[in-house]
Amino acid sequence: MSRASWLAQTEQDTIALAQLLAAWAEPGALLALDGDLGAGKTRFSQAFAEAIGVKGIVNSPTFTIIKEYEGERLPFYHMDVYRLSLEEADELGLDEYFYGRGVTIVEWASLIDELLPEERMELYIEHLGGEERRIALTGKGERYAGWCEALEQMGAGR
Numbered sequence: 001m002s003r004a005s006w007l008a009q010t011e012q013d014t015i016a017l018a019q020l021l022a023a024w025a026e027p028g029a030l031l032a033l034d035g036d037l038g039a040g041k042t043r044f045s046q047a048f049a050e051a052i053g054v055k056g057i058v059n060s061p062t063f064t065i066i067k068e069y070e071g072e073r074l075p076f077y078h079m080d081v082y083r084l085s086l087e088e089a090d091e092l093g094l095d096e097y098f099y100g101r102g103v104t105i106v107e108w109a110s111l112i113d114e115l116l117p118e119e120r121m122e123l124y125i126e127h128l129g130g131e132e133r134r135i136a137l138t139g140k141g142e143r144y145a146g147w148c149e150a151l152e153q154m155g156a157g158r
Protein backbone atom coordinates (compact mmCIF):
# COMPACT_ATOMS: atom_id res chain seq x y z
CA MET A 1 0.00 0.00 0.00
CA SER A 2 1.20 3.47 -0.81
CA ARG A 3 -0.24 6.95 -0.46
CA ALA A 4 -0.09 10.19 -2.36
CA SER A 5 -1.74 13.57 -2.09
CA TRP A 6 -2.77 15.80 -4.99
CA LEU A 7 -3.68 19.40 -4.35
CA ALA A 8 -6.02 20.78 -7.00
CA GLN A 9 -6.21 24.55 -6.85
CA THR A 10 -8.49 24.65 -9.86
CA GLU A 11 -10.84 22.29 -11.67
CA GLN A 12 -8.15 21.97 -14.34
CA ASP A 13 -5.79 20.43 -11.74
CA THR A 14 -8.37 17.72 -11.02
CA ILE A 15 -8.67 17.09 -14.75
CA ALA A 16 -4.89 16.80 -15.01
CA LEU A 17 -4.86 14.05 -12.36
CA ALA A 18 -7.64 12.19 -14.17
CA GLN A 19 -5.65 12.40 -17.40
CA LEU A 20 -2.54 10.99 -15.75
CA LEU A 21 -4.37 8.04 -14.22
CA ALA A 22 -6.22 7.42 -17.49
CA ALA A 23 -2.90 7.18 -19.30
CA TRP A 24 -1.69 4.55 -16.79
CA ALA A 25 -4.93 2.55 -16.71
CA GLU A 26 -5.10 -0.93 -18.18
CA PRO A 27 -7.95 -3.45 -18.50
CA GLY A 28 -9.28 -4.37 -15.06
CA ALA A 29 -8.14 -1.11 -13.45
CA LEU A 30 -10.37 0.07 -10.61
CA LEU A 31 -10.66 3.58 -9.20
CA ALA A 32 -12.70 3.81 -6.00
CA LEU A 33 -13.92 7.38 -5.40
CA ASP A 34 -15.24 8.92 -2.21
CA GLY A 35 -15.90 12.42 -0.95
CA ASP A 36 -18.94 14.52 -0.14
CA LEU A 37 -21.64 15.50 -2.59
CA GLY A 38 -20.20 18.10 -4.94
CA ALA A 39 -16.59 17.17 -4.17
CA GLY A 40 -15.93 16.37 -7.82
CA LYS A 41 -16.24 12.59 -8.21
CA THR A 42 -18.35 12.87 -11.35
CA ARG A 43 -16.22 15.70 -12.74
CA PHE A 44 -13.10 13.57 -12.25
CA SER A 45 -14.85 10.61 -13.94
CA GLN A 46 -15.82 12.76 -16.93
CA ALA A 47 -12.23 13.91 -17.42
CA PHE A 48 -11.01 10.33 -17.06
CA ALA A 49 -13.55 9.09 -19.62
CA GLU A 50 -12.57 11.75 -22.10
CA ALA A 51 -8.91 10.88 -21.65
CA ILE A 52 -9.48 7.21 -22.55
CA GLY A 53 -11.37 8.28 -25.63
CA VAL A 54 -15.03 8.14 -24.65
CA LYS A 55 -16.98 10.32 -27.09
CA GLY A 56 -20.11 12.10 -26.01
CA ILE A 57 -21.51 13.04 -22.65
CA VAL A 58 -20.72 11.20 -19.44
CA ASN A 59 -23.49 11.94 -16.93
CA SER A 60 -23.69 11.20 -13.26
CA PRO A 61 -24.85 7.57 -12.94
CA THR A 62 -26.68 8.26 -9.67
CA PHE A 63 -30.01 7.04 -11.01
CA THR A 64 -28.77 4.49 -13.52
CA ILE A 65 -26.24 2.93 -11.11
CA ILE A 66 -24.00 1.59 -13.90
CA LYS A 67 -23.20 3.02 -17.31
CA GLU A 68 -20.97 1.42 -19.91
CA TYR A 69 -19.07 3.38 -22.54
CA GLU A 70 -16.84 2.33 -25.42
CA GLY A 71 -13.68 4.37 -25.14
CA GLU A 72 -11.24 4.50 -28.04
CA ARG A 73 -8.56 3.01 -25.84
CA LEU A 74 -10.61 1.01 -23.31
CA PRO A 75 -14.22 0.39 -22.32
CA PHE A 76 -15.25 2.53 -19.37
CA TYR A 77 -17.65 1.42 -16.63
CA HIS A 78 -19.01 4.23 -14.47
CA MET A 79 -20.90 3.39 -11.28
CA ASP A 80 -22.56 5.35 -8.51
CA VAL A 81 -23.57 3.11 -5.64
CA TYR A 82 -24.95 5.84 -3.37
CA ARG A 83 -28.53 4.59 -3.61
CA LEU A 84 -27.75 0.89 -3.30
CA SER A 85 -27.80 -1.33 -0.29
CA LEU A 86 -24.92 -3.78 0.01
CA GLU A 87 -27.32 -6.61 -0.84
CA GLU A 88 -28.54 -4.86 -3.98
CA ALA A 89 -24.99 -4.12 -5.06
CA ASP A 90 -24.02 -7.74 -4.46
CA GLU A 91 -26.83 -8.93 -6.76
CA LEU A 92 -25.55 -6.81 -9.65
CA GLY A 93 -22.55 -9.10 -10.15
CA LEU A 94 -20.06 -6.26 -10.22
CA ASP A 95 -17.10 -8.61 -10.63
CA GLU A 96 -18.02 -8.87 -14.29
CA TYR A 97 -17.00 -5.22 -14.58
CA PHE A 98 -14.10 -5.23 -12.11
CA TYR A 99 -12.41 -8.12 -13.92
CA GLY A 100 -13.61 -7.18 -17.40
CA ARG A 101 -11.91 -5.64 -20.42
CA GLY A 102 -12.43 -2.09 -19.31
CA VAL A 103 -11.67 0.37 -16.54
CA THR A 104 -14.11 0.94 -13.69
CA ILE A 105 -14.74 4.04 -11.61
CA VAL A 106 -17.04 3.65 -8.60
CA GLU A 107 -18.47 6.77 -6.93
CA TRP A 108 -19.19 6.32 -3.20
CA ALA A 109 -17.07 3.16 -3.35
CA SER A 110 -16.55 2.86 0.41
CA LEU A 111 -20.26 2.00 0.75
CA ILE A 112 -19.56 -1.32 -0.96
CA ASP A 113 -16.08 -1.79 0.41
CA GLU A 114 -16.50 -5.51 0.98
CA LEU A 115 -17.55 -6.11 -2.63
CA LEU A 116 -14.48 -4.42 -4.11
CA PRO A 117 -11.35 -6.28 -5.24
CA GLU A 118 -8.45 -5.83 -2.81
CA GLU A 119 -6.34 -4.23 -5.51
CA ARG A 120 -7.59 -0.77 -6.30
CA MET A 121 -6.76 2.91 -6.38
CA GLU A 122 -8.73 4.79 -3.75
CA LEU A 123 -9.29 8.52 -4.16
CA TYR A 124 -10.82 10.65 -1.46
CA ILE A 125 -11.74 14.12 -2.71
CA GLU A 126 -12.01 16.81 -0.07
CA HIS A 127 -13.70 20.12 -0.87
CA LEU A 128 -11.51 22.92 0.50
CA GLY A 129 -13.62 25.81 -0.79
CA GLY A 130 -13.97 27.42 -4.19
CA GLU A 131 -12.33 25.20 -6.77
CA GLU A 132 -9.75 23.93 -4.32
CA ARG A 133 -9.70 20.20 -3.59
CA ARG A 134 -7.33 17.88 -1.79
CA ILE A 135 -7.32 14.44 -3.34
CA ALA A 136 -5.90 11.74 -1.07
CA LEU A 137 -4.85 8.65 -2.98
CA THR A 138 -4.27 5.19 -1.53
CA GLY A 139 -2.84 2.59 -3.87
CA LYS A 140 -3.70 -0.94 -2.77
CA GLY A 141 -1.70 -3.62 -4.52
CA GLU A 142 1.58 -3.29 -6.37
CA ARG A 143 0.23 -1.68 -9.50
CA TYR A 144 -1.52 1.15 -7.69
CA ALA A 145 1.22 1.63 -5.13
CA GLY A 146 3.45 2.30 -8.14
CA TRP A 147 1.02 4.96 -9.36
CA CYS A 148 1.18 6.68 -5.97
CA GLU A 149 4.96 6.64 -5.96
CA ALA A 150 5.01 8.14 -9.45
CA LEU A 151 2.62 10.89 -8.36
CA GLU A 152 4.69 11.67 -5.28
CA GLN A 153 7.82 11.87 -7.42
CA MET A 154 6.06 14.40 -9.61
CA GLY A 155 5.70 16.53 -6.51
CA ALA A 156 1.97 16.05 -6.31
CA GLY A 157 1.78 16.30 -2.54
CA ARG A 158 2.32 20.01 -2.28
Ligand SMILES: Nc1ncnc2c1ncn2[C@@H]1O[C@H](COP(=O)(O)OP(=O)(O)O)[C@@H](O)[C@H]1O
Nearest residue numbers: 008010011014037038039040041042043131133
Ligand atom coordinates in the same frame (compact mmCIF):
# COMPACT_ATOMS: atom_id res chain seq x y z
N1 LIG B 1 -11.11 21.33 -8.46
C1 LIG B 1 -12.28 20.81 -8.82
N2 LIG B 1 -12.40 19.49 -9.03
C2 LIG B 1 -13.58 18.94 -9.38
N3 LIG B 1 -14.73 19.62 -9.54
C3 LIG B 1 -14.68 20.97 -9.34
C4 LIG B 1 -13.46 21.60 -8.99
N4 LIG B 1 -13.71 22.93 -8.85
C5 LIG B 1 -15.00 23.12 -9.11
N5 LIG B 1 -15.60 21.93 -9.42
C6 LIG B 1 -17.04 21.79 -9.70
O1 LIG B 1 -17.62 21.13 -8.60
C7 LIG B 1 -18.68 20.31 -9.04
C8 LIG B 1 -18.44 18.87 -8.61
O2 LIG B 1 -19.61 18.14 -8.85
P1 LIG B 1 -19.62 16.58 -9.06
O3 LIG B 1 -18.44 16.17 -9.85
O4 LIG B 1 -20.97 16.22 -9.60
O5 LIG B 1 -19.48 16.07 -7.55
P2 LIG B 1 -19.75 14.63 -6.93
O6 LIG B 1 -19.86 13.65 -8.08
O7 LIG B 1 -18.58 14.37 -6.05
O8 LIG B 1 -21.02 14.76 -6.13
C9 LIG B 1 -18.76 20.45 -10.55
O9 LIG B 1 -19.76 21.40 -10.85
C10 LIG B 1 -17.39 20.97 -10.93
O10 LIG B 1 -17.44 21.76 -12.09
Ligand SMILES: [Mg+2]
Nearest residue numbers: 041042060107
Ligand atom coordinates in the same frame (compact mmCIF):
# COMPACT_ATOMS: atom_id res chain seq x y z
MG1 LIG C 1 -21.35 12.22 -8.57
